[in-house]
Amino acid sequence: MTVADRAAAGFHQVYAEPPAGRWAAPGRVNLIGEHTDYNDGFVLPFALPLRTVAAAAPQPGETWTVWSELTGETVDFGAAEVTAAGRVTGWAGYVAGIVWALREAGYRVPGARLAIASDVPLGAGLSSSAALEAAVLAALVDLGGLDLPAEAQPRLAQRAENRYVGAPTGIMDQSAAIRCRAGHALFLDCRTEQVEHIPFDLAAAGLAILVIDSNAPHRHVGGEYAARRNSCEKAAALLDVPALRDVPTDNLDDALARLPDDETRRRVRHVVTENQRVYDTVDLLRARQIQQIGPLLVASHTSMRDDFAITVPEIDTAVEAALAAGALGARMTGGGFGGCVLALVEADHSDTVANAVTDAYARRGFTAPTHTTVTPAAGATRLD
Numbered sequence: 193m194t195v196a197d198r199a200a201a202g203f204h205q206v207y208a209e210p211p212a213g214r215w216a217a218p219g220r221v222n223l224i225g226e227h228t229d230y231n232d233g234f235v236l237p238f239a240l241p242l243r244t245v246a247a248a249a250p251q252p253g254e255t256w257t258v259w260s261e262l263t264g265e266t267v268d269f270g271a272a273e274v275t276a277a278g279r280v281t282g283w284a285g286y287v288a289g290i291v292w293a294l295r296e297a298g299y300r301v302p303g304a305r306l307a308i309a310s311d312v313p314l315g316a317g318l319s320s321s322a323a324l325e326a327a328v329l330a331a332l333v334d335l336g337g338l339d340l341p342a343e344a345q346p347r348l349a350q351r352a353e354n355r356y357v358g359a360p361t362g363i364m365d366q367s368a369a370i371r372c373r374a375g376h377a378l379f380l381d382c383r384t385e386q387v388e389h390i391p392f393d394l395a396a397a398g399l400a401i402l403v404i405d406s407n408a409p410h411r412h413v414g415g416e417y418a419a420r421r422n423s424c425e426k427a428a429a430l431l432d433v434p435a436l437r438d439v440p441t442d443n444l445d446d447a448l449a450r451l452p453d454d455e456t457r458r459r460v461r462h463v464v465t466e467n468q469r470v471y472d473t474v475d476l477l478r479a480r481q482i483q484q485i486g487p488l489l490v491a492s493h494t495s496m497r498d499d500f501a502i503t504v505p506e507i508d509t510a511v512e513a514a515l516a517a518g519a520l521g522a523r524m525t526g527g528g529f530g531g532c533v534l535a536l537v538e539a540d541h542s543d544t545v546a547n548a549v550t551d552a553y554a555r556r557g558f559t560a561p562t563h564t565t566v567t568p569a570a571g572a573t574r575l576d
């Protein structure tokens with residue numbers, strides 16, 4: 193059964209009626225631009241063909257009921273749970289967070305029944321939470337006839353995640369889940385929220401993106417993420433700029449010289465050089481030179497490993513093995529401390545690279561990785 197069929201079947205089973213519609217939103221990988229979003233910088237994600245689907249129908253009053261195939265559990269909440277942040281916890285907190293954020297922005301949110309199914313793996317750094325937020329948001333906007341254009345939806349979904357769920361993430365994942373276009377990567381300026389859809393036709397170039405799930409246990413993700421964000425914000429204050437995006441690459445050495453310690457200097461160097469790598473990648477993609485972006489992906493990984501210190505041994509092993517087996521470039525994608533690696537490979541070489549990573553894992557005694565090749569898909573959409 194497809195994920196959309198599972199959502200409809202789940203809806204039918206739980207509520208004994210068909211849904212009024214189904215809304216889908218994708219997971220994402222980020223091609224390049226890591227930990228730049230909350231520094232007001234630049235990112236270049238694309239949507240995955242793996243999606244979360246919300247089947248939904250209105251229900252009377254200010255009440256919401258949501259079922260998920262993941263747990264088989266049904267969670268009910270009402271106005272009391274969405275007047276203050278954090279009252280619904282666990283996976284349903286993302287749903288309640290969207291209701292909360294809409295209400296806080298002044299929208300009359302319709303009561304609703306929802307059934308959620310998903311192909312986006314949890315905890316793999318492929319942004320399953322943003323996919324859930326975006327699918328639920330699309331459903332509620334349509335069911336309520338709310339005047340909330342797609343361009344304004346990422347900020348609202350991010351607010352749900354930051355304030356209701358309490359995760360201090362940037363705006364990349366929600367933007368990818370909502371604004372991506374099939375066949376394109378999304379070049380996003382996280383300060384202005386301006387986007388440019390950059391054609392990313394891997395097949396035409398005889399290339400593929402292999403996504404390797406490290407299957408590494410996520411270690412200290414929340415605390416370490418918040419710590420990185422905190423050091424970046426402190427550094428921006430020390431440098432007297434609104435955000436690290438305002439440190440130009442050609443002024444980097446001057447800026448570094450004004451910082452008090454080596455760790456802060458490394459964090460800043462990652463963010464500033466990573467923004468430049470996003471620009472350089474976009475330039476190459478605009479010139480249809482996809483195969484040339486490999487060294488930028490590798491440099492991004494090195495910077496995340498040595499300067500931002502967000503990789504783990506499983507991730508570094510996957511990158512090294514992929515490159516040794518002939519990948520044109522490889523890097524960790526997402527927030528770090530586990531999750532996925534993406535590798536740019538010749539299309540007919542992806543099995544060789546994937547097998548090399550599997551062998552390297554076996555040699556090191558790591559849990560076997562899993563892998564898939566992906567093409568850029570569309571953002572959130574109504575299915576029917």
Ligand code: GAF
Nearest residue numbers: 226227361362363364526527
């Ligand atoms: C996570 C966050 F949710 C994003 O906002 C972003 O900061 C990313 O990590 C790192 O680039 O996915």
